[in-house]
Amino acid sequence: MRGRAPAPELPPGPRFALVIATATYADPALSQLRAPAHDAAGLAEVLADPAIGAFAVSSLIDRTAHDIRVEVEDFLTGREPDDLVVVYLSCHGVRDRRGRLYFAATDSRTTHLGSTGIESRWLLEQLDECRARQVVILDCCFSGAFSDGAKGEPEVNLERHLIGSSGRGRAVLTASRAGEYSFEGEVLPGALVAGSVFTTGMIEGLRSGDADTDRDGYICVDDAYAYAFEYVRRRQAAQTPQRWIFGGEGKIVLARSLAGAVIKPVPLPASLRTALDSQHPEVRLGAVTTLGQWLGGSPGRAVTARRVLEELAGQEIPPVVAAARALLSAHPADAGPDEPPAPQDGTLDLQSVHAARAEAEQIVGAAQQEYDEIIAEAKAQVEAATLARAKAEQDAVLAVHAAEQAEQRLRAAEQAADEAKAEAAAIGEEVAHLRALRTASMNEAAARKETAARRHREVTRGPMGSRAAAGRLLGDDVDGPPPPVPFPHPAWEPSGLDLPPQPGLLTEGRGYDPAAVDEYFDRARAALTAGSVLIPDPPVFPSVRRGYHPGAVDLYVHLLRTTAALRGAEAQAMTSKVFGTMVRRSQYLGLRLRTVLHQLTDREQDPDRLTELLRLDHLSGRIRRSGETLLALAGADPLRSRHEPASVADVLLSAQSEIEDFTRLRFMVFDRRANIAGFAVFDVVHLIAELLDNATTFSPPDAMVDVTARRIGDGLHITVEDAGIGISPGHLLELNDQLTRPGPPSSNRMVGLYAVSHLAARHGITVRLFPTPAGGTVADVRIPAQLLV
Numbered sequence: 048m049r050g051r052a053p054a055p056e057l058p059p060g061p062r063f064a065l066v067i068a069t070a071t072y073a074d075p076a077l078s079q080l081r082a083p084a085h086d087a088a089g090l091a092e093v094l095a096d097p098a099i100g101a102f103a104v105s106s107l108i109d110r111t112a113h114d115i116r117v118e119v120e121d122f123l124t125g126r127e128p129d130d131l132v133v134v135y136l137s138c139h140g141v142r143d144r145r146g147r148l149y150f151a152a153t154d155s156r157t158t159h160l161g162s163t164g165i166e167s168r169w170l171l172e173q174l175d176e177c178r179a180r181q182v183v184i185l186d187c188c189f190s191g192a193f194s195d196g197a198k199g200e201p202e203v204n205l206e207r208h209l210i211g212s213s214g215r216g217r218a219v220l221t222a223s224r225a226g227e228y229s230f231e232g233e234v235l236p237g238a239l240v241a242g243s244v245f246t247t248g249m250i251e252g253l254r255s256g257d258a259d260t261d262r263d264g265y266i267c268v269d270d271a272y273a274y275a276f277e278y279v280r281r282r283q284a285a286q287t288p289q290r291w292i293f294g295g296e297g298k299i300v301l302a303r304s305l306a307g308a309v310i311k312p313v314p315l316p317a318s319l320r321t322a323l324d325s326q327h328p329e330v331r332l333g334a335v336t337t338l339g340q341w342l343g344g345s346p347g348r349a350v351t352a353r354r355v356l357e358e359l360a361g362q363e364i365p366p367v368v369a370a371a372r373a374l375l376s377a378h379p380a381d382a383g384p385d386e387p388p389a390p391q392d393g394t395l396d397l398q399s400v401h402a403a404r405a406e407a408e409q410i411v412g413a414a415q416q417e418y419d420e421i422i423a424e425a426k427a428q429v430e431a432a433t434l435a436r437a438k439a440e441q442d443a444v445l446a447v448h449a450a451e452q453a454e455q456r457l458r459a460a461e462q463a464a465d466e467a468k469a470e471a472a473a474i475g476e477e478v479a480h481l482r483a484l485r486t487a488s489m490n491e492a493a494a495r496k497e498t499a500a501r502r503h504r505e506v507t508r509g510p511m512g513s514r515a516a517a518g519r520l521l522g523d524d525v526d527g528p529p530p531p532v533p534f535p536h537p538a539w540e541p542s543g544l545d546l547p548p549q550p551g552l553l554t555e556g557r558g559y560d561p562a563a564v565d566e567y568f569d570r571a572r573a574a575l576t577a578g579s580v581l582i583p584d585p586p587v588f589p590s591v592r593r594g595y596h597p598g599a600v601d602l603y604v605h606l607l608r609t610t611a612a613l614r615g616a617e618a619q620a621m622t623s624k625v626f627g628t629m630v631r632r633s634q635y636l637g638l639r640l641r642t643v644l645h646q647l648t649d650r651e652q653d654p655d656r657l658t659e660l661l662r663l664d665h666l667s668g669r670i671r672r673s674g675e676t677l678l679a680l681a682g683a684d685p686l687r688s689r690h691e692p693a694s695v696a697d698v699l700l701s702a703q704s705e706i707e708d709f710t711r712l713r714f715m716v717f718d719r720r721a722n723i724a725g726f727a728v729f730d731v732v733h734l735i736a737e738l739l740d741n742a743t744t745f746s747p748p749d750a751m752v753d754v755t756a757r758r759i760g761d762g763l764h765i766t767v768e769d770a771g772i773g774i775s776p777g778h779l780l781e782l783n784d785q786l787t788r789p790g791p792p793s794s795n796r797m798v799g800l801y802a803v804s805h806l807a808a809r810h811g812i813t814v815r816l817f818p819t820p821a822g823g824t825v826a827d828v829r830i831p832a833q834l835l836v
Contacts, residue, residue: 054303055264057101060129063179064094064102065122069138069152071109076157083137084108086186086246090135093253093302100253100302102133112152112165119173126179131299133182134174137243140187150187180216180299182268186246187222217293218268220275222246223286245288248278256304264308267298313347315355323355331367335359339374353378466639637671665704672705675733676802687729692722692836695756695763702735708743713751718758722836727810731830734806734814737799738767738826746771746823761832768825779816779824786814810834 068083087106094100107118119134126132139151141160149155149164156163174181222245252258252274258266260273272290279288292299322334341352359371644664651657675687693701696719703709723731742752746769753768774782782800789804807814813829 054098054305054307057303058300060131061127062100062102062131062133063122063126064091064100064104064133064135065119066091066094066104066106066135067110067115067119067138068106068108068136069110071153072139072151073154074151074156077139077141077151077155080137080139082243082246083186086137086243086250087135089250090246093250094133098303098305109153111154112163115152115165116169119170123173123177123179126177128178128180130179131182132177132179133184133301134170135184135186137186137246140185174217181218182299182301183217183219184246184249185219185221186243216299218299219291220268220272221289222279223288244279244282244284244286245275248275248282251278253302254305256306259304259306262304262309264304265298265300266302266304267300268292269298271301310346310350312351312354313345315351323359328364328366331359331364332370335367335370335374338371339377342374342378349378470636633670633674637667637674641667641671665707668705669707672733672736675729676737676798688726689728690725692725693728694719695721695723695765698723698728698732699735699754699756699765701732702739705732705736706740706743708748711743711748711751712739713753715753715755718756718763721756721758721763723830724834724836727834730806730810731812731834734803734812734828735765735767737803738814738828741799742767742769742771742824742826745769761835763830763835765828765830766825767828768819768823770819770821770823773818773822774816774824779818782816786816 066087068087070080070083072079087108091104091106094102095104105118105122107115110118122134123132136150139155141149141151141155141157141164143149143160147160148167149160150167150170151164154163155165160166174183222243249258249271252271253266256266258270258274260270269290269292272288276288279286319334319337322330322337325331325334335356338352338356341348342356343349344352353375356371356375359367360375362368641664644660644667648657648660648664651660699714703712706712739752739754746752750770752770753766755764755766755768757764785800786804786807789801789808803814806812811831811833813827815827815829817825817827819825
């Protein structure tokens, strides 16, 4: 019949089927079934038919559990990967109290399922041992409580019981869901007993070929399942067939369709259709020649060519009609009920047909040549248009990129302008603050000067107008001889002011030598005036035996030293405050510099420029650490603050990133359990960085510096050991004394250790230096328990 091809051959490889059906049961608790034996016979017949399934079928009807186990194991043993095995079961499915599934045999008892039933797990193990591709068909449900015409037990996890864990190349079809019944159908016309609805539908689809839903001549597992599913649905049975396919590669073919394969026509190419619709008969004749070649090709092309040639045979162009009829006569089709005989024309001259065909081939050749030239020209135009489009797209991309760069530069300029405005505002505020401090200092200086002048007037104009009054004021008995008093009084403590040395005692009498006192006052005033300190004028003290009264001299000198100390402390405090403010400004600018460097690093793609940017970022980090050192020396709080704790590893790695020769560090031992409290993290990082910098600076450039961190007791010990030239014992004693008692550095090269001593004193950290047997130096840092969390 036109449009169909004979059924194709089955895939290569042996095919085996085992059909198991149990309808009668010795246990009264298991009802007798009608369908299994009928279903088994029908399915075995279809599968064994050489024109359909071509399986080697073995049947087990109403056998004991022992017989079924032996036959199943024999059936599955020795199969090869190219084999296909089908196992079909139609029986009762029963579940024990532990939820294990059993298939019932004739001698199965519900009270002794373990010894008389066939457990699904055992069947899965046998299938797992089999190397062949497998199809398992179960027409049973899973319940121990039955309704009329039903068999099985609800609520069984079919996938867990039937598929197992491997299931390579295995398909499982079941007649119903877990918890549904698998119903037996009505008696069909011509049948003695009724079959199962599910199995009957599968047998009908295989036998008639209607299960070949895609009309390719094969009935695969999916086709058979889909047909049986639809069959059950049409019968309105209260069951839903299920399907699982695991590990299968390609389709598993159960049978071939007796109806054969439907030949699908091949679509006619657009160029051939254009030639057939041409106004020139010669072009149409060329297309007819191509269709003649299709008649001897694939079935799909032959069907398409025959249909088009039949249409051309009924047209009104004689050469085209003659050529089409000649080709149809040369390739006759199989007669069928839907294929009418080809029209005959007794006047057809075969020689004329050959001549027309030759002429048509010549015309088609010329048309083909012209067609090729047109196609070549069109391709050239398309290539030129493609190149132009690519260039336009490239120009557009470059323009967009340039616009994005311009926009980025504009945003950067706007951001820089905003930052400049903010910096100008901050500088203005700082200048106003400094002016206010200067004004306050000048007002305070004026007030202190007025107070000193008032006290001077009280001393010179008050009861000190006479020697007796002066004696009473100073607690000195004028009538008695005054005791010899050194000048200045020994109780005076140096205030940090560099005053001239004191004059000697007067050898004549018990007072001071007026000349020595006058010289000392002049030199003191000169020293204080050079230091921009306001000094009150000296009073005229009463003399005692040609000299100044000792009490009056002591009072004035004490006034001089007190005034100088106050002025010196105020100047030092103001200098420290301004110094701290300028350092903070530098730190703020450094942070902004690092932010800009990070932004440039994120956008940079060139490896060389990226390396230079990373070096700049490292240098900016070192500048920030220098600023923090200055803040520590000024006694000011650090600019950075932190609340969350940090691990010892993070603290040491942060310190490593702040030195220049960070690649020379070697971390030997880490105690990852310790964490540094958040308020001390940045100071500890700064302290360790200073020690690492000293270790790498004062050791050979190719020597490694070892760093360890251990928990000892409640505290944490961090050691930094170098292989440098070492430190002399005297100098080592001096450095350890400086680390213990923070004070001014003994050398400008010891500023780093001076910062370490201040940072350690701030948090109660102990830092000591020790020599190593190899000649180097080890710095031992002991962090107390209150800094650990």
